[in-house]
Amino acid sequence: MWIAGPGPEVKLWYRGRTRLPGGGGKGDETDASGQAGTSRPAQPPAETEPDARYTFANERTFLAWIRTALALVAAGLAIVQLLPPFPGLHWGRPAIGIPLIVLGGLVAVLSYLEWTANQRALRRGQPLHRSRLPFLLAVVIAVVAVVAAVLAAVSR
């Protein structure tokens, strides 16, 4: 897999090597210094401005997480303020809504940190970090769903 560099050469982002246009074979790969060969270890990462498309994609991913955070905050607030109270369980609505609000704030902060880390990796031509946000989101929403189901069953 490769991405476009600023010039006519193509960069292999996960190896930090370049392939000259028109070259197809493995022997055509060169390292950052332009020397042929593939067995030399990568030099310390030099930072260059990545392809604009990847910068835009990273920004869109950040904005998608921000919208998710906003939706979590809105859902949590709606549960606390608009949901009818559970009979006999006055703490029922906050038990569902507050975790969602806290998660929304966390997602907003973590998404910015992830954007920063991804942008740094793009500038250095390194592999992108694996995001932990989907796992966090899935776990918290699953726990909140179980709590909501238990509350609905108990309050009948």
Add this chain to the structure above:
Amino acid sequence: MRWLRAGRAPPDDPGLARERTSLAWTRTAVGFAAIGAALLHKYVTVGVVVLVLSGVVQACGRLGRPGGAGQARPGPLLIIALAVTGIALAALAIAVFGPPSSGMRL
């Protein structure tokens, strides 16, 4: 995809990526506006602040990128992240310390 058949690198022009990103900023601003409008019914001050933030988000998407250049912009993104964190804190304060609500009848 002439560049692909000719064995050349993809063109540097980001093409529609810029437009997709602009639309993503607009969707985010609309999200802020929707939450602000919903808050206006009960919490006027917070609602107005969130509505103003909606305009800030739209401005961040449109301004600060002269000519649609593809450079990273940490400043506006940090502002948006802090704004959402602030909204979450306000919502938390309302949920914990706000007046109890009897809920909405469906």
